[in-house]
Amino acid sequence: MANKRVVTCTVNGREESFLCKPQQTLLEVLRDELELTGTKEGCSNGNCGACTVLMNGKPVVSCLVLAVECEGAELETIEGIADHGHLAPVQQAFLENAALQCGICTPGFIMSTKALLRENPNPTEQEIRFYLAGNLCRCTGYDKIIRAVQDAADHKIASN
Amino acid sequence: MRDFEFEAPTTLDAAVALLAEHNGSARPLAGGTDLIDHIRTERLTPDVVIDIKKIPELNILEHSADGFRVGAAVCCSRIWGDETIRQRYSALADAASIIGGTQIQNRASVGGNICNAGPAADSTPALIALGATCVIAGPNGKREVPVESFCVSKGKTVLEPGELLVEFKFPARPAHSGSHYRRFIPRNEMDIAVVGVGASVTLDGETISDAQVSLGAVAITPLLAKEVSDALIGKPANDETYKAAGEVARSSINPITDMRGTREFRIHVTGVLVERVLREAVHRANS
Ligand SMILES: Cc1cc2nc3c(=O)[nH]c(=O)nc-3n(C[C@H](O)[C@H](O)[C@H](O)COP(=O)(O)OP(=O)(O)OC[C@H]3O[C@@H](n4cnc5c(N)ncnc54)[C@H](O)[C@@H]3O)c2cc1C
Numbered sequence: 001m002a003n004k005r006v007v008t009c010t011v012n013g014r015e016e017s018f019l020c021k022p023q024q025t026l027l028e029v030l031r032d033e034l035e036l037t038g039t040k041e042g043c044s045n046g047n048c049g050a051c052t053v054l055m056n057g058k059p060v061v062s063c064l065v066l067a068v069e070c071e072g073a074e075l076e077t078i079e080g081i082a083d084h085g086h087l088a089p090v091q092q093a094f095l096e097n098a099a100l101q102c103g104i105c106t107p108g109f110i111m112s113t114k115a116l117l118r119e120n121p122n123p124t125e126q127e128i129r130f131y132l133a134g135n136l137c138r139c140t141g142y143d144k145i146i147r148a149v150q151d152a153a154d155h156k157i158a159s160n
Numbered sequence: 161m162r163d164f165e166f167e168a169p170t171t172l173d174a175a176v177a178l179l180a181e182h183n184g185s186a187r188p189l190a191g192g193t194d195l196i197d198h199i200r201t202e203r204l205t206p207d208v209v210i211d212i213k214k215i216p217e218l219n220i221l222e223h224s225a226d227g228f229r230v231g232a233a234v235c236c237s238r239i240w241g242d243e244t245i246r247q248r249y250s251a252l253a254d255a256a257s258i259i260g261g262t263q264i265q266n267r268a269s270v271g272g273n274i275c276n277a278g279p280a281a282d283s284t285p286a287l288i289a290l291g292a293t294c295v296i297a298g299p300n301g302k303r304e305v306p307v308e309s310f311c312v313s314k315g316k317t318v319l320e321p322g323e324l325l326v327e328f329k330f331p332a333r334p335a336h337s338g339s340h341y342r343r344f345i346p347r348n349e350m351d352i353a354v355v356g357v358g359a360s361v362t363l364d365g366e367t368i369s370d371a372q373v374s375l376g377a378v379a380i381t382p383l384l385a386k387e388v389s390d391a392l393i394g395k396p397a398n399d400e401t402y403k404a405a406g407e408v409a410r411s412s413i414n415p416i417t418d419m420r421g422t423r424e425f426r427i428h429v430t431g432v433l434v435e436r437v438l439r440e441a442v443h444r445a446n447s
Contacts, residue, residue, distance in 0.1 A: 001163055002163050002164060002165045002166070005166070021163070022163075022164055022165060022166035022209065023161040023162065023163055023164055023199070024161075025161070025196070044200070045197045045200070046193055046197065046260070046263070046264060047350070049261065049263060052263055055266075058237070058266040059262050059263045059266060060263050060266050060267055061263045061264070061267075063196075064191075064192050064193050064196045064197065064267065065192065065196075065267070066166065066189070066192065066196065066209070066211075068166045068168075068211075069168075069189075069192075069211060069213075071168075112262060112263070115262075116262075130348075130349060131261075131262050132261075132262075133261040133262070133348075133349040133350050134260060134261020134262050134263045134264060134350060135261070
């Protein structure tokens with residue numbers, strides 16, 4: 001049996017060290033070792049995007065990353081989005097646009113949106129749809145999500 | 161997931177030594193977008209997983225007068241984000257920008273795409289059209305293989321146990337040349353090609369002086385369509401030529417029927433895509 005490894009990385013700005021086996025995915029470690037259960041497990045094969053987190057600023061599906069690969073990495077998860085207990089503008093925009101129903105896909109969508117707006121503060125509808133193509137939602141039909149992202153981009157939503 | 165050891169060597173020699181030491185029971189890990197799922201579903205059962213992303217040679221992206229080199233582990237978003245690739249090796253940028261979605265492109269490499277050896281791998285036809293060469297390192301040193309000979313059947317490549325794909329080398333692009341890769345899928349994104357077509361053309365005035373056409377998802381490996389390429393050379397760059405090339409492509413393939421499309425549909429779509437891809441490649445050569 002492979003020995004457990006110590007991995008040290010930054011999670012939402014805080015340095016964390018955890019023990020993991022080589023076969024544990026980042027998704028498993030976030031949820032089961034670090035108790036960051038905001039990141040959701042959907043398909044477990046990279047197709048649905050529910051487990052999206054940012055690794056060194058870029059969206060990745062955490063079910064297709066081994067936790068041991070994260071040595072030295074900077075990770076951002078949904079738990080790091082709100083600002084001192086207040087909803088971030090992206091979260092507020094999702095809420096106000098009713099861009100969610102069951103909510104399982106939402107953390108993944110919010111993480112992808114965060115990265116999109118950092119890279120491209122004024123995306124077109126087409127750019128939003130393409131950037132978010134790796135996040136699936138079976139409830140909303142997407143239009144409300146797109147509107148939420150547009151509102152967050154337009155800074156129509158004040159943070160509160 | 162089943163148990164395995166993990167290594168992350170920082171030199172090519174160390175990676176080759178590890179692969180050789182484990183003689184077939186070790187697997188390189190690039191972006192993991194195929195490998196991790198294959199281990200989870202036990203299609204692959206390695207005892208050791210070797211992360212190759214820390215090896216400098218596998219991460220290069222270098223343009224020079226002789227052409228261009230890209231490391232096997234460079235991820236798709238780095239490829240399509242490179243202005244020179246977009247301008248001069250556009251077919252590769254086209255393919256890298258349609259493999260999966262944002263999350264996949266931030267991890268998936270072109271090396272992993274070809275080593276996985278799927279018939280519908282999107283970047284392989286682009287590499288073939290652009291005349292790339294695979295540089296392979298192994299216990300006996302380095303060797304080079306033309307990209308169209310790298311895959312030998314579904315899931316199988318020329319790599320021997322202990323060998324690692326290091327980089328792709330591309331010849332410099334002649335003046336007045338353009339390239340394009342395009343696939344047919346029922347959606348706009350996030351799907352596997354029913355047919356994929358790559359092409360590179362070089363123009364001498366209004367005449368096609370050189371052409372290389374490649375086809376994906378119509379055989380067990382991506383193909384260099386020699387007959388199609390030959391049928392274009394010396395012809396005027398116009399719709400009639402593209403249409404004729406599409407017909408040559410249709411009669412040169414022998415695809416199967418599967419859940420993604422029937423044989424008849426694949427043959428039909430191949431012709432349509434060849435025409436469209438050539439038109440765009442010529443447009444790019446002119447601009
Ligand atoms: C949601 C999703 C969507 C996808 N969409 C597409 C798509 O549209 N088009 C497409 O073509 N593919 C698609 N794929 C498949 C996959 O993303 C690509 O094949 C990708 O390019 C694989 O690269 P990787 O770096 O992740 O490879 P890995 O998974 O790391 O490796 C793939 C295989 O190659 C071996 N390998 C990797 N690098 C080397 C090397 N340098 N030398 C020797 N062996 C090596 C590994 O051991 C493994 O067996 C998709 C996958 C997912 C999960």
